[in-house]
Amino acid sequence: MSLFNFGKRKQPEAPPPQPSSSSPRDHHYAFAHVVFRTIALENPLACLSTLASERSQEFLQFAYDATCETCQEHGKPDFSVNELEVHLGRAGKYPCAVIQMPPPVDVTEAYFVALVALLDTTEETPTELDNVEARYFTLEKGMSFDDSEQTVLCEWSDSTHSNYGSGPEPTVPAFIQQIMSFIDR
Template sequence: MNENFIPVGEEYPHHNHLVHRVLRDVALDDPGATIDRLAHFDDALAFLGSLCQRVEQVCGLRRPMFFHPAFMPAQPQTIAGRRAVTVLMPPACFPTEAHFVAIVEGRPEDADAPDTEARASGGASPSVPAVPDEGWGDAPQATSGRYFTLEHVMAVDDAPPDTMLCEWRSGAHVNYGPGPEPCHDAFAEAIARVLSNES
């Protein structure tokens, strides 16, 4: 076994630190520039590589073999009429690890704080109230960009694992309730419903 790598199935901090701190802060600080860099393959590799290096400076060099930008393909697209990019993350096996991240270019009204209790897309029941998460630090607040995550939820008994559609917005980790299956199109459609319900 290569001691430089963490075995598959062993929990590690790199995933959450990248999703909920490093990439989050960069994306919300300048969503347009982040989308531009991730939209081009070579730029995306270099950009994500630099972010992974920042994560390793905090979390250590010993990491899973798949924690590498080559395993994090980015796909530019349009979601609800807005420029966006989605990023497939390394395999999510533990709570709050993300299957996907999406950066969506915002509009001026997006800089406003969300309702104190967000509702799941498609008219589902109310979700957990939006609250700051002290463990990940405050997210940038003066931004109109949107940063969505599709997070892993541990399975109960023999049921398959679930997902949770979430967003970092106005310094809070917003929970929109149960998410779709962890595939690209379903994630983009769920985000589109959230944005369409706001208009």
């Protein structure tokens, strides 16, 4: 799929079933954990450059529409694409985009998602840019054993999910700071 041709895309997989103790909103969960992740990891540099361009809102609308299509049997979403906010920056030496989601309501819903391209822009630009590796993180609403709210830092790849446990306060700087501790491992 070319991110610059939003009309053609492979269909994202349906969201996996959620544990019965949790009932995240389908559209919220699917956007952060399935649809945007699929798009972002397919071509991380194109994703980052589009988010940094004047087409950023159009690109988010494309991902939002794909989410609505994926979750069509669950009714209409309870948030709009206008509630998504893009924060561009760096996670250490790597370019990074953080998407701020509408505030999470239930466990496993994300405060933020982050795409980090493992391309050190402080060094000479590599000649091979088609297969740049990337990392995809979520900061999710969690619950502790005493039922107090907490955040949970997670990472997703094409096929795996890693839960790193308690996350930072739900702010963009704190999220990026904690991500940096996992990137160079």
